[in-house]
């Protein structure tokens with residue numbers, strides 16, 4: 063692929079006359095035409111006009127490393143970027159890479175077009191159809207005290223929520239402990255995992271539904287799951303590269319706070335996206351269901367629930383599942 067040609071076309075929002083291209087890229091016309099055909103074959107949307115020249119309309123909705131990396135300027139996240147066509151689970155792939163090379167750089171990011179066995183918490187499955195979403199894992203190498211670990215889930219949720227607000231103009235809500243919701247439906251889940259033989263190493267998995275339409279979800283997720291596309295005005299599809307780049311950017315920014323142990327800053331920003339206070343919810347812990355009103359919620363401490371018995375009880379994130387409105 064002629065990267066100089068892509069760069070040059072990107073700098074011009076209008077048609078570029080062919081003689082200008084020949085001069086700027088020091089290339090012959092027939093070679094340039096072959097390169098333009100290659101771009102089209104790769105999925106680039108290019109318009110050619112016999113008099114006006116060549117115009118780049120859009121980049122492909124494909125996980126092309128050079129498009130994701132271009133001017134990314136992150137300190138850690140995504141600097142080592144690995145793209146896979148299909149894996150069982152990007153989290154599993156991250157662990158396999160870590161086992162093979164414990165020196166894998168901090169911030170290594172693995173993104174897959176499809177996952178055949180994407181997973182959620184507590185053995186649940188994550189539906190990850192090809193090309194429809196962003197299925198990624200980021201390897202984080204930093205010491206985090208056991209009681210501060212939930213900050214990593216908060217870090218990912220905060221980065222996703224910020225990105226959705228700033229770049230896609232979609233106001234989302236973080237549902238403790240690890241869901242991001244759009245109009246009450248789940249568009250994203252976070253899964254942080256560790257292995258005992260890999261100290262101070264965490265794999266942060268993020269599944270973000272981007273372009274699914276209602277019919278693309280399996281029956282058990284109908285009405286519960288949504289995608290960015292389904293929530294956008296006119297249900298317009300998004301180019302996943304344009305979603306991934308700002309996500310990596312925000313992840314890197316929040317990770318910097320983790321590295322500097324600014325957990326209170328993360329908790330404060332996180333709380334702005336959490337609207338659970340005062341709501342009546344139920345949750346499960348160790349097979350038992352508890353119902354009550356949310357007194358407080360904090361990424362590190364968990365949720366404090368005023369139970370119907372009058373008692374206020376604290377529930378930590380790692381022991382809880384099936385949090386829902388009651």
Ligand code: BT5
Nearest residue numbers: 151152153180181182183186188189198251252267269287
């Ligand atoms: C999560 O678990 O929400 C964490 C999901 C993390 C997925 C990413 S993808 C990249 C990386 N590699 C992996 O293998 N995993 C991570 P949990 O809170 O347990 O939620 C799982 C539940 O969400 C399922 O039981 C379904 O009810 C629902 N679900 C499954 N797929 C979904 C989807 N695509 N969109 C919305 N909800 C889904």
